[in-house]
Amino acid sequence: MNVALWITAGTLAAVCLIGSAKMFVPQEKLAAMGASAEWVEGFSPGALKALGAVELLAAAGLILPAVLDIAPALVPLAATGLVLLFAGAVTMRLRRGERVTIAGDVLYLALAAFVAWGRFGPEAFIG
Template sequence: MVNLALWIVAGLMAAVCLTGSSKMFVPREKLAASGGTATRWVEDFSPGALKAIGAVELLAAAGLILPAALDTAPILVPLAATGLALLFAGALAMRLRRGERVTIAGDLVYLTLALFLAWGRFGPESFVG
């Protein structure tokens, strides 16, 4: 049952990351205007930094699914989840710094899911060992 939950969370987080990776392609001004106050944070980052964040999210999406699905280096799954947890911890810190307490809930949920995925794939439902 835990394995199924971990696969569902991995799929959900991969979808979130794929959506978030649009930062690589959409201009900063358009991103800032697209989601109201929830997306104003992009104004604090340079276009290069947004592209880097988008690239990290794209790699995380691939790292959460492909290594296990292809049975190639499955240790990358919990490592990708750990990296994603660090990304969302940074997002929480940024939201707190900006005083965006209303929009912090989504990042907190994503952080929790990434931590659950890292715990599960390093621990009881590891692909290796």
């Protein structure tokens, strides 16, 4: 179970790290990346940078506290934050009628929920 949680957390961290690129890529280039990136048109450049910063912090929060053994209790909190982030992404896609591109967000939501559950419960770093 511990190995599965580490693999899942690492996968989520990689996804969030890639997603944090929206801090650096102009909004026009993001919108031109295809049908799954049309959602960026509904956000201001500042909001996109904030989302990118949250994803960057989530990527760090899923891995670094446990690896460095500095406040490893932050890992399930970071996973819970990702659950909220991806729940917001699913809601946004449903409101925009983008049901075709929702599968990835639902998958990441489930993976983040698994990490949160596992690190709060059976494979907690503390206790």
